[in-house]
Amino acid sequence: MEQHFPVLVVLVPMLAAPIAVLFARGGLAWFLALASSLASLYMSAVMLLTVLDVGVISYHIGDWAPPWGIEYRIDRLNALVALLLSGVSVAVLPFARRSVKKEIALERQYLLYTCWSLCLSGLIGMTVTGDAFNVFVFLEISALSTYALVSMANRRQAHLAAFRYLVAGTVGATFILVGIGLLYMQTGTLNMADLAERLPAVAGTRPVIAGLGFIIVGIAVKMAMFPVHGWLPGAYSRAPVAVSAFLAGTATKVSAYLLVRFTYTVFGADFTFGTLSIGTPIILFGVAGAVVGSVAAMHASDLKRLLAYSSVAQISYMGIGIGIATVEGLGGGMLHVFNHALMKVALFMGVGCVLYSRGSASLESFSGLGKQMPIAMGAFTLAALSLIGVPGTAGFVSKWYLVVAALDSGWWPVAMVIMVTSLMAVVYMGKILERIWLGQPSTDVAHEGRVPVAMLSMLYVLAFANIYFGLETSLTVGVVLDAARELIGQGG
Secondary structure (H helix, E strand, O other), X not given: OHHHHHHHHHHHHHHHHHHHHHHOOOHHHHHHHHHHHHHHHHHHHHHHHXXXXXXXEEEEHHHOOOOOOOEEEXXXXXXXXXXXXXXXXXXXXXXXXXXHHHHOOHHHHHHHHHHHHHHHHHHHHHHHEOEHHHHXXXXXXXXXXXXXXXXXXXXXXXXXXXXXXXXXXXHHHHHHHHHHHHHHHHHOOOEHHHHHHHHHHHOOOHHHHHHHHHHHHHHHHHHOOOOOOOHHHHHHHHOOHHHHHHHHHHHHHHHHHHHHHHHHHHOOHHHHHHHOOOHHHHHHHHHHHHHHHHHHHHOOOEHHHHHHXXXXXXXXXXXXXXXXXXXXXXXXXXXXXXXHHHHHHHHHHHHHHHHHHHOOOEHHHHOOHHHHOHHHHHHHHHHHHHHHOOOOOHHHHHHHHHHHHHHHOOOHHHHHHHHHHHHHHHHHHHHHHHHHHHOXXXXXXXXXXXXXXXXXXXXXXXXXXXXXXXXXXXXXXXHHHHHHHHHHHHHO
């Protein structure tokens, strides 16, 4: 059975979706989503251990050998990303069961879990496939279900945010498809490994250069990199809070992985970052995004919107690491993919707990919660410290590698920007923590009830993970640095 895990990790959540639509209502739909996510988590963990032990896994769909058949190819990097995706889903679903009941009518909740399973399937599919066109297919599966997830909050603002997300996502997907089509026109293959072998012979041609440009721009839209990030604040702030937590830990992370996969594996680091010097504009846009996202977060009054703009800044750090194109830079960028998922999911869960208890996500609703919900707000504080990059947290580790990589590569102004925007994070997260621990409870905010244990327990788990992976880095740092060495070696 284990030999079929590369396809089952995608197929299991995909099959859970139609079963939920046809037969499941209420709690059964949620159970199917959780069970399929747990299965994907187990299979992802087994595949990661297998890759670390014996090397790359190549799975041929229908026993057709690549490049003629579709290949699922598992290496260190995408095995870790698949583990992250399924792990985030498993962590958020117990939280979602109670929070969704307050935001979505009972008769529509099964549709949310149906779209959830489809989205997870598409995201993992993009991660494990070795076929460029399959990337687009799974991208559309995840994107269409994501638009539906954002619109599930029965508010006009959510519908508008979902529509804007749809428009931006369609533009990004079209760019990616055009880029893949140009590569196919020049090489006659869609298998990524085969593309990597054939592209050097036609690397200087205009269609190939244009194809790379289309793919990078399309992925940048999906990744919400500055200046094509406009869809993200609305989508994250208007979606149901459980959906915001799930998407913050998964969707943009897969896009960052795809940017690495195409630039380092398909086109090669030498061509992308050497011949064409694509790394420089990626770094510059990353610097601009870190500043713009941090400034916008400082001026946000709604906590979900603050966290959304913070994500723009954190995603920019990932872009900076990818653009530096050294082992430490790429490793730091991909490490931040993992660590940012931990911190941002925990923060959205914290906001969700306050929404459940107070019915509001404004700054005022957090006043005095340190006295009323000390353990929950303690967990929220740990995640906030990780976002800032305090030593001993996961956020510090990835930012450290990014700063070191920038200094070693001569990009000292970039290192300064990372440190300054981290201090800006102290400001916008500090104003929340000040209200939590030093403020007085607001009489204008209603108290709607105690937060269920299922919601709080997942917040505690994620908060502990931010500390654990800040102190015990052998898995995350070891995997991403080894993967970075392999990817940059491919470019050489």
